[in-house]
Amino acid sequence: MLRYELSGRGSPVLVLLHELGGSLESFDGLMPQLEAHFRVLRYDQxxxxxxxxxxxxxxxxxxxxxxxxxxxxxxxxxxxxxAGVAAGAAIAVAYALDAPQAVAALALCAPALTVERDRVDYLAARSELAVTEGMAAIVDGSLERSYPLIMQRDPATYAAYRSRFLANDPVGYAHANLALAHVQLEPRLEELRQPCLLLAGTHDLLRPPQTVAPLAARIGHGSFDVIDSGHLMPVQAPEEMGRQLVNFFAAARRNALVRAS
Structure with missing residues (x-):
């Protein structure tokens, strides 16, 4: 069973895919912008x-x-x-590769599409620690890189995100870590035929701009931009991320209508 919310109006439907350790609440700050233009589906993985x-x-x-x-x-x-964030971007790409006819355009934000060997070991160790000692044992180490001090501009927003992270089920979170650890989607990026926007955060310590930009160049209809954010864009920079998504998907919709006319 998946918890979900469906709101707004418009076509095509925009699906939001949250980050590892996140939930549909990660997108709360974007909803006023997105719901004005699209019918939006968001759900807890x-x-x-x-x-x-x-x-x-x-x-x-x-x-x-x-x-x-x-x-x-x-x-x-x-x-x-x-539109997927970090591990959510991997879900978006995997779905688009499996069912290309079902996807009109993708926005990949701080995309985690391949995991390096040292990161695989880290994810495995983090998973074991979460299961044996609980989420409190890993929260600060995890957020140190995904939610760095420079992005903690609103203490209440940071505290709310940290609380949601702590509320994760340790076993479910561990399984999600291990699912991400086996992702190797970068070699298949050339197969994507849809328009793709890749977004990087200026302060992202996990997927910095210099690692995201080359991915856009491998996609036939790829574009790239940088916003003032860390790794967790919808929480740390909701207004800027929202503008990027509205502009990109609105343009994709217009271009589709032109092609169909």
């Missing part, structure tokens, strides 16, 4: 937020299948717009 907490391991392919089943169950029309 398996193991996260208010969705089901599986005890068995799962994969990125399972995440993509969850999205497909949710869209089908809700009877949503395709093609979709997809």
């Amino acid at each position: 398996r193991g996260a937020g208010g969705s089901e907490k599986p005890r068995l391991p799962f994969s990125m392919a399972d995440h993509a299948d969850d999205l497909d089943q949710l869209v089908t169950a809700l009877g949503l029309p395709t093609p979709l717009f997809l």
Whole structure:
């Protein structure tokens, strides 16, 4: 079972895919902008937020299948717009590669599309620590890089995000870490035929601009931009990220209409 919210109006439907350790609340700050232009689907991925907490391991392919089943169950029309943050961007790409006809355009924000060997070891160790000692044992070490001090401009926003992170189910969170650890999607970027926007954060310590920009160059219809944010864009820079998404997807919609006329 997946917890979801469907709001706004417009076409195509815009699906928001949150980051590892996040939930649909990660996008709260973007909703006033997005709902004015699109019908928006956001949901808690398996193991996260208010969705089901599986005890068995799962994969990125399972995440993509969850999205497909949710869209089908809700009877949503395709093609979709997809916007994913960090690990959520990997879900967006996996889904678009599996069902290219179902996706009209993608926004990949601080995309985590391949995990290096040292990071794989880190994710495995973090998973074990979360399961054995709880989320409090990993929260500060995790947020030190994804939510650095320079981005803690609003203490209340940071405190709320930290609280949601601590509320994660440790086992579900561990499985999500291990699913991400096996992601190797960068070699397949050339297969994407849809317009793609790649966004990087100036203060992102995990996926800095110099690592994101080359990915856009590998996509036939890829574009790249940088915003004043860290790794967790929808929480740290909601207004700027929202503007980027509205402009990009509105242009993709206009271009689709022109091609169809």
